[in-house]
Amino acid sequence: MDYHSMEEKLKNPIKQAKVTENMSVDQLIHAIDGCAFGAGKLADAVDIYAEMLSGKSTSFFGLAGAMVPAGMRGIITDLIKDGYIDVLVTTGANMVHEIVESMGLHHYKGCSECDDIELKHDEINRIYDVYLPEQYFIDFEEKMKTVLSDIGGDTISIRELMTHLGDHIDDKSSILKAAADMNVPVYCPAIQDSMIGLQAWLYKQTNPLNVDAFADMREMIDICYEANDPGALLVGGGVPKNYIFQSMLITHQEFNYAIQLTMDTPETGGLSGASLDEARSWGKVSETARSVTVHSDATITLPILVAATRSRLAGR
Amino acid sequence: MDYHSMEEKLKNPIKQAKVTENMSVDQLIHAIDGCAFGAGKLADAVDIYAEMLSGKSTSFFGLAGAMVPAGMRGIITDLIKDGYIDVLVTTGANMVHEIVESMGLHHYKGCSECDDIELKHDEINRIYDVYLPEQYFIDFEEKMKTVLSDIGGDTISIRELMTHLGDHIDDKSSILKAAADMNVPVYCPAIQDSMIGLQAWLYKQTNPLNVDAFADMREMIDICYEANDPGALLVGGGVPKNYIFQSMLITHQEFNYAIQLTMDTPETGGLSGASLDEARSWGKVSETARSVTVHSDATITLPILVAATRSRLAGR
Amino acid sequence: MDYHSMEEKLKNPIKQAKVTENMSVDQLIHAIDGCAFGAGKLADAVDIYAEMLSGKSTSFFGLAGAMVPAGMRGIITDLIKDGYIDVLVTTGANMVHEIVESMGLHHYKGCSECDDIELKHDEINRIYDVYLPEQYFIDFEEKMKTVLSDIGGDTISIRELMTHLGDHIDDKSSILKAAADMNVPVYCPAIQDSMIGLQAWLYKQTNPLNVDAFADMREMIDICYEANDPGALLVGGGVPKNYIFQSMLITHQEFNYAIQLTMDTPETGGLSGASLDEARSWGKVSETARSVTVHSDATITLPILVAATRSRLAGR
């Protein structure tokens, strides 16, 4: 770290936030951008994301956590439709719940303090304060059978499977359909670890279906090689974060923008909570990259980040 | 817990959030109020706080954490000025930093990843990513000497000391001045655990100053006895949370509204992270109270909560 | 939840822990087993794990987080050797670092507060307070080339790839070797999201290598179908937790024992922090299962859990 003089250290007074009625989200972000702790970091995140999306940056989006059941699906879909996501890496679970929603089925607002045995007897599955009827997985199975039936016997990649799913969805709010329509690749490295994987495997017992575990890599690495001024928004950590960083790492390109929205902290050493400075030691994030981690619930910070960034992009 | 039928359990579909440019903060809250996890809880918090402030509720505010250094001071001051806080309970540290700001001195935006030894040699004290020159504590000492000099020899309570401080501040952004002007009592039970306490003690070595540790209790308990439909907004936990809840507890009144903004979780058993359900077993929070805990950085959630609530109150 | 009388609620006084010099780990666990919070939960975990391992339970082990770089490798290897793990599900990263260690290379104790740019220039990669020279990944590449060269052109599963790797390791401390020797299957659903996956893909550019993403499922599901009184110890959450629970779920068997060692909490809705009660609503964990989550650093709780459990098993 470079030495900074005392004057440099004391050149930016904390601005006390002024909050009024009828502020826009972006005005609120401006109101807190001279604040410290999470407030200042969220304001930095908006600044970085707006710069990243307003330029020519190839934009990666890592989506972990139960964000679709929580109600964040439309935010992702709209970002894809508007060209703000070039590559989506996510978990199988998010894609399962995305398909369930695309079938016109819903998740339900429940209670995190409840009797899980009673829920079980009601055949309701719980995800914190979200309820999902077990029946929906049977409906999901039917949907998957139909969609997989015209996939053919050629070896395909997981990304191609995701595109195929998107092509068979008829719902304008769908992440997978928007991605298929916009030619945005969706990677889902741990697809077998989901109901999609399970249904694919069941289908495969009696039908040809060849999904190569490693077939995505050339495509993903090519994207990384050719990426322009690459940037990443990482919601949660997990496999999406690692896969995005690892793929860029082997190209010897580096991310010039990186934003993490997560509750995980670095102390236990897991990747999900690892700092973006740590990522610099690996060359995943460049030495001069603009980067910030906002330690707060992503169901709160993602909508704010997107709303404020959209205001700035509209104002260009 | 009462049994709910399967239909009741599945009556509220999660609404997928729609986020657009130029949304107001309150529109954003409406956009996420059918979402789950922290998003849904923050929307609940706005709904509860708006109901609490729009009625006749006696409004308690617990302020822990380093919220003043972080830039949240003006938000508190404005809530007091507008009559939205009837009782403030806080920490000595927040009041020290409030007085420093009221002297026209600033906190500075620094860096949380830094060389603390270098900072020490520069005589800069660090609070996460906030820097404060050590010199300011010397200025603070002078201020305190002046302010304490006309306090007299009668035994006073800590609350009276806080009012006295507020009366000697000439800064329209000051929490203590606004509180003194609005006759809002400020309680600070652990005042000795702060630079205010230290200066008071130093002054006391050569001057009369009698601050009775228990003298606030009658006043605080009387407020609790007479409180109308009481509500509490708790930022962080700590002494302010406990003192507010304990004082209400002995009156056998109970809080009908309770909102917690905190990153602490219940698992380690400390009061700061304790759930508001736990508070019901004690009778601190009433059986039918509207209550919610938002587990997220309060420097993010407090400005949002206040901005959205103010919009609703203005819309009445 | 069933109603319990006041007498039932108050039948177990908290036992104040007595801690003395030269206690064994198991004596310490007995000393805290009447305590509350994490202490009581860790004591419960020992009790559950000892019951699970002393019976005929089919024992699943989920290993997420950077546990091998942190120094937990030998603990896993020894559990496998002694027959205490029947199925291991882990992350690609843990297996990469396991192979690096098996090559006689080391991870190094570093510092979490450091200059990551300096580390980058030194070609050292950081994992919190662990350092790893970048050169080791080149050595790892060579190792992988050799090991993959005799794998042949048949389509294999990821588990078979793991077994193949284990068969080519000559290190008595190796997890993969012990697993191969003991016929313990190692599943690694997100293998492409690791340097193993990357090397496999590079090898595949010029050599036959067909790894079917879904080929593990029959085997894993068969194990779940045939599992006797199944139990799971989950270190961290992530893909291993989900894959273990999902596979059991579709068999309509359920876990009768479940232990989680994690720092993640439920509030953000992610699976890693989800409670084991939530898992009951899905039927992943049985209604009457013995289960406990210990919210504490797993590099601390895992060694204690294993040491105390081993003492009890030896005492049978």
Add this chain to the structure above:
Amino acid sequence: MDYHSMEEKLKNPIKQAKVTENMSVDQLIHAIDGCAFGAGKLADAVDIYAEMLSGKSTSFFGLAGAMVPAGMRGIITDLIKDGYIDVLVTTGANMVHEIVESMGLHHYKGCSECDDIELKHDEINRIYDVYLPEQYFIDFEEKMKTVLSDIGGDTISIRELMTHLGDHIDDKSSILKAAADMNVPVYCPAIQDSMIGLQAWLYKQTNPLNVDAFADMREMIDICYEANDPGALLVGGGVPKNYIFQSMLITHQEFNYAIQLTMDTPETGGLSGASLDEARSWGKVSETARSVTVHSDATITLPILVAATRSRLAGR
């Protein structure tokens, strides 16, 4: 931060832990002392605490959190009896529960997932998974009345009140009695924020009782001035951490040893989670102090730390 060569950075290989049956706690600590993350830090904590207690260090102990209800009381009492604590700073709540236990009353092991309304109707107060009958506070009131009755009308400090309480306790497991017997001062700056404060205030309505809020300071500061090679073990953060650090700060002495056992992390800027490096910028902890923070449940780490440290002290 000083530059370290690549060789220096890579001089300490991570030692993979070996865990066997019948290990002593100290053997376990030795087994993990070459590990990373929390394991390595806990081993460091043992090393630091053993050095601190085996020398002439003046030993401060900060006790926050609900440690007495959780069952950690006897550990503190025994440390006092054996001369390992020179100054105890704690919360009113811990002292209330200590007095309850000293009356032969118990806390009870309950359940954190329960019906708090049912508990309320049973007149049982909950602290996470600890239950306490409300009746005990009535018994506590009687005890306090008796104890306060011979306190006299002189102005006393909070510390003197704590000593007076200890002198009136007849229970060999009592923290306050052990402290009184051993002449260990117990400071409790926020005493009004507890049932002790409440009872003292009630008593004061009809009897003379003058407790000066600032009267402890000279004594505490004198101790800090005269402290030899000072060291601090901080369980949780809160007022005890701040009061210990603040008192030392104004003496211009600094802590040469500092250990924190806490689940709080630095990101939200609160003092409880603040790093010990941050404390160096203030001069609370010396530049060359041995210091470590273990981010894990203190009901787990405190018994381990004490057991292992005691083994080492016995082995001298």
